[in-house]
Amino acid sequence: MNMSAYLQAFVGILFRELLRFVHQRTRFFSALVRPLVWLAVFAAGFRAALGISIIQPYDTYITYEVYIAPGLCAMVLLFNAMQSSLSMVYDREMGSMRVLLMSPLPRSYLLLCKLIASALVALPQVYAFLAIAWFFGVEPPPSGYLLAAPVLLLTGLMLGGLGLFISSFIRQLENFAGVMNFVIFPMFFLSSALYPLWKMQEAGEWLYTLCRLNPFTHAVELIRFTLYGQWHGEAIGIVTGCTLLFVSAAIVAFNPQRGFMRARNS
Amino acid sequence: MILRRYRFALALLTAGALCSTQALAAIAYVSNEKDDSLSLIDLDTLEVINTIEVGQRPRGITFSKDFSLLYICASDDDTVQVMDVASGKIVHELPSGADPEQFSLHPDNQRLYIANEDDALVTVVDTDSRTVVAQIDVGVEPEGMAVSPDGSVAVNTSETTSMLHWIDTATHELIDNTQVDQRPRHVEFSKDGSTLWASAEIGGTVSVIDVASREIRHTLRFPIRGIHPDKVQPVGIKLTDDGRYAFVALGPANHVAVVDANSFEVLDYLLVGRRVWHLEFSPDQSLLLTSNGMSGDVSVIDVDNLKVRKSIKVGRYPWGIAVKP
Numbered sequence: 001m002n003m004s005a006y007l008q009a010f011v012g013i014l015f016r017e018l019l020r021f022v023h024q025r026t027r028f029f030s031a032l033v034r035p036l037v038w039l040a041v042f043a044a045g046f047r048a049a050l051g052i053s054i055i056q057p058y059d060t061y062i063t064y065e066v067y068i069a070p071g072l073c074a075m076v077l078l079f080n081a082m083q084s085s086l087s088m089v090y091d092r093e094m095g096s097m098r099v100l101l102m103s104p105l106p107r108s109y110l111l112l113c114k115l116i117a118s119a120l121v122a123l124p125q126v127y128a129f130l131a132i133a134w135f136f137g138v139e140p141p142p143s144g145y146l147l148a149a150p151v152l153l154l155t156g157l158m159l160g161g162l163g164l165f166i167s168s169f170i171r172q173l174e175n176f177a178g179v180m181n182f183v184i185f186p187m188f189f190l191s192s193a194l195y196p197l198w199k200m201q202e203a204g205e206w207l208y209t210l211c212r213l214n215p216f217t218h219a220v221e222l223i224r225f226t227l228y229g230q231w232h233g234e235a236i237g238i239v240t241g242c243t244l245l246f247v248s249a250a251i252v253a254f255n256p257q258r259g260f261m262r263a264r265n266s
Numbered sequence: 267m268i269l270r271r272y273r274f275a276l277a278l279l280t281a282g283a284l285c286s287t288q289a290l291a292a293i294a295y296v297s298n299e300k301d302d303s304l305s306l307i308d309l310d311t312l313e314v315i316n317t318i319e320v321g322q323r324p325r326g327i328t329f330s331k332d333f334s335l336l337y338i339c340a341s342d343d344d345t346v347q348v349m350d351v352a353s354g355k356i357v358h359e360l361p362s363g364a365d366p367e368q369f370s371l372h373p374d375n376q377r378l379y380i381a382n383e384d385d386a387l388v389t390v391v392d393t394d395s396r397t398v399v400a401q402i403d404v405g406v407e408p409e410g411m412a413v414s415p416d417g418s419v420a421v422n423t424s425e426t427t428s429m430l431h432w433i434d435t436a437t438h439e440l441i442d443n444t445q446v447d448q449r450p451r452h453v454e455f456s457k458d459g460s461t462l463w464a465s466a467e468i469g470g471t472v473s474v475i476d477v478a479s480r481e482i483r484h485t486l487r488f489p490i491r492g493i494h495p496d497k498v499q500p501v502g503i504k505l506t507d508d509g510r511y512a513f514v515a516l517g518p519a520n521h522v523a524v525v526d527a528n529s530f531e532v533l534d535y536l537l538v539g540r541r542v543w544h545l546e547f548s549p550d551q552s553l554l555l556t557s558n559g560m561s562g563d564v565s566v567i568d569v570d571n572l573k574v575r576k577s578i579k580v581g582r583y584p585w586g587i588a589v590k591p
Contacts, residue, residue, distance in 0.1 A: 053561070060565055060577040061520070061537050139573075 009105050010113045017117040020087065031079060031125045032132070035072035039136055043068055055196055057230040069138040070224035071193025073126050073148075074216065077156045080125060082184055084118035085163030089170050108251045115164065115247060119156025126152055144227040151226045151239075155219040158239055161246030162215075168253040191217040192224075215242040292549050294589045295336060296557060296564055297324035298581025304338070305564075305580035307555075309548050309589070312566055312576050318354050321347050326368040326411075327586040330393070331375040336588065337393075339366040339380070346380060346391070351590065361398050363389040367409055368452075372435065373417040379433075381408040381422055388422050388431070390438060400438035404431040410452040414477065415459040423450035423464060430464055432480060442480050447471045452544075454503040456527075463512060465500035472500050472514055474530065484530045486514070486523075493519050502544040506551055506569065513554055513567075515542040522556055522565075524572055536574050538565035546587035557584040 021027065043065045054061060091097040101107060130138070130145065166179060190210050192200075197217070201208040211217050215238060222235035293315070294307040302324065306316040321340025328337050329351070336349040339362070346362040346369065349355065362369075363382040366389075370379045377399060380389045388408060390400040405424025413420045413435065420433040428450060432442040447469025454463045461483070462475040472486040488498050499517035505527060506512075512525040521535040522542060539558025542565070546555050554567040558577070564584060565577045 054563075054577055060574045061539060063537060 006105065006109065009103060009110065010117070013100075013110070013113040014117040014120065017084075017114075017121050021121045027083070028125065028128075031076055032128055034079065035075055035129050036132060038068065038072055038075070039065055039133060039138075043136075055198075057225045057228040057232075063137060065133075065136045066138050067196070068194060069130070069133050070227055071188075071191070071220045072133075073129065073152065073223050073227075074155060074191075074193060074220045075188060076126050076129055077119075077122050077152065077219075078159050078184060078187065078216070080118065080122035081156060081159035081163040082179060084114075084121075084160060085167035086179075088114075088164060088167045107254070111164065111251050111254060112247065115157055115160040115250075118160050119153050122156045123149065123152055140227045141229055144229050147229060148223060148227045151222055154239055154243060155223065158215065158219060158243040158246055161243060161248075161250045164250035165246055165253055168250070187214060187216040190214050191220055193217075193220045215239065218242075292589055292591050294546065294548075294555055294564070294587055295327060296555075296580050296584045297327045297338065297586045298562075299323055299325060299559070299583035299585040301581035301583070303581050305584070307564060307578055307580070309553060312578055314578060314580060316354075317581065318349075320349070320356065321345065325585045326366070327588045328369065328371055329588050329590060330371065331373075333590045335393075337369065337371065337378060339369060339586075341365050341367055341383075346378065348393070358396065360391045360393065360396055361389075362391060363387055363398070363401065368411045370411040370413045370420065372413050372420075373415065377435070379411050379413055379420045379422070381411045383407055383409060386424070388420070388433065402431075402433055402438055402440060404440070405429050405443075410450060410464070412453040412455055412462070414455050415457065419477075421453050421455075421462060423453055425449045425451065425467075428466070428469075430462075430475070444475060444480050444482070446473045446475075446482070447485070451501045452503055454505060456505055456509065457507050458509075463503045463505065465503055465514065467499045467501055467517065470495060470498045470500065472503065472512075472525075486525060486530055486532065488514070488516055488519070488523050488532060488535075490516075490519055490521060490535050493521070502542070502556075504545040504547060504554060506547075508551075511569070513545055515545050515556055517541055517543060518560075520558075522554075522567065534572055536567055536572065538567070538574060539563045539577055544586050546589050548589055549591035555587050555589070557587050559583045559585065 191214050197211055200211050218235045218238040222232055222239050225232035292309040296305045302322050304318045304320055305314050308315045320338055322342035324338050325341050326339040334351055336351055338347040340347050344364045346360040346366055347356045348358050350357045362380045365384040366380045367383045368381050376393055378391045378393055382389055386406050388402045388404050389398055392399050404422050405427025407425035408422050409425050410423035420435050422431045428448050430444040431440055434441045446464050447466030449466055449468040450464050451467045452465045460477055462477050464473045473482045474484040476483045498519045500514050501517050502515035504513045509527055512527045514523040518541050520540050522538055523532050524534040525532050538556045540560035542556045542558050544557045552569055554569055556565045562582050563577045563579050566575045568575050
């Protein structure tokens with residue numbers, strides 16, 4: 001097996017992801033509308049017109065819109081990752097998964113390709129959101145946009161790995177609503193996406209601890225710091241560690257024939 | 267093509283401006299009302315480089331015209347302290363009358379016009395002989411103080427009487443009063459001396475007054491989306507020398523209004539720290555500093571692109587700002 005076969009497989013999977021994305025125009029639309037609704041409606045209602053006290057990495061007082069923008073970038077990645085794992089369940093049900101796995105390449109490589117492809121597809125969605133957010137006064141430095149790209153990709157991979165791992169436990173497509181309830185919402189709300197962590201600490205120590213344990217919090221902070229050109233070593237370490245953990249767990253747990261639970265039982 | 271040439275010229279100008287500030291390293295002196303100290307901010311690095319202990323409750327501060335001396339209203343010591351800028355030591359005090367709050371140095375670099383909040387007086391002090399030249403009766407709770415660029419009139423605001431008092435600097439007599447909105451706090455002359463801008467804290471307005479007729483030409487209001495009108499309390503005002511912008515500090519509204527000084531249109535509101543009161547430019551007017559009392563910091567506004575660049579922590583309750591090139 002030479003390199004070109006690996007490359008060909010990756011290009012094929014990426015192309016398939018792109019095709020799926022382009023064909024589902026409503027998906028792009030909803031991926032964009034979701035964070036924009038948060039920005040335009042939720043942030044406006046909560047609009048701390050008097051500003052949020054200075055926190056790292058910001059140099060001065062910021063409006064609530066500016067505060068939640070990085071969290072909404074992470075939200076785009078989160079939904080994309082979960083939707084991508086939803087498509088894995090769909091593929092498994094429809095049998096197209098078997099076509100993919102008929103390739104002589106190792107399954108772990110194919111799954112990794114699938115994760116990278118799905119994270120790459122999320123990037124234009126995030127940048128489209130940031131472009132519109134600019135008109136809401138979210139104006140990070142130009143270099144921040146560039147620096148954020150690898151960080152967004154890493155976060156996309158981490159969430160994709162988690163999504164794929166979870167999808168191993170889902171037997172049928174309908175169960176995905178549960179993912180929404182038990183994964184997406186808690187991850188998003190129990191993080192620093194909507195409120196700074198010190199606010200959470202004021203509300204309760206246990207809430208603060210939950211937020212600190214949530215890898216999504218560290219992903220949001222990593223995006224926030226990078227977007228404003230600052231280094232956040234702790235967040236990079238945690239997000240990288242979680243990415244490795246989730247991706248390997250997903251690869252180990254994934255079974256194209258049946259759900260993970262049934263495979264264990266049989 | 268024209269646009270490109272214009273941009274190039276602009277780039278050259280800003281580059282030149284940058285070089286000049288770097289060579290000079292201007293320093294902003296900020297009086298901390300509750301800490302009885304001054305914080306010194308390097309305007310290149312935008313960091314506090316020193317803190318100097320001064321008298322009790324320092325509020326208004328201003329430099330002598332040659333920047334060798336700094337006058338400080340030490341309100342709770344009922345005196346104006348004079349600091350030697352080179353050594354940072356208080357060299358003597360001036361007989362200011364009780365509770366001096368704001369003052370203005372006459373263009374002759376000699377006479378200091380001081381508002382005595384508790385005594386309904388304006389005290390004129392000769393800074394050379396350190397004697398009181400005159401005391402003029404004005405309205406209740408005098409606060410704002412300005413001397414016209416040509417030095418012919420001094421204007422004082424009295425907070426409770428809601429009036430501007432026009433004082434002839436030759437005779438030291440009250441020549442006229444102008445009624446403005448409730449609780450006028452600050453007055454500022456345009457560079458050519460033709461207009462006077464006066465802020466009214468409770469009224470929530472800024473009156474633009476024609477100096478020749480001493481009548482109000484225009485009244486500015488500051489409705490900010492999402493902020494209760496009661497919180498909009500204009501205090502500090504600064505006008506750019508090129509006559510383009512006026513900046514108005516809106517107190518507990520935590521914003522600085524950017525006003526087109528010609529059309530009187532409010533162009534933007536810039537978010538700064540809590541309870542912003544007074545403003546000062548850097549020497550080249552590329553930066554505007556704001557003292558944010560409640561949050562204890564100074565926000566730095568980039569005048570060219572009208573963005574807040576940074577907020578710098580200083581002492582408790584920063585009040586006045588003076589900049590030395």
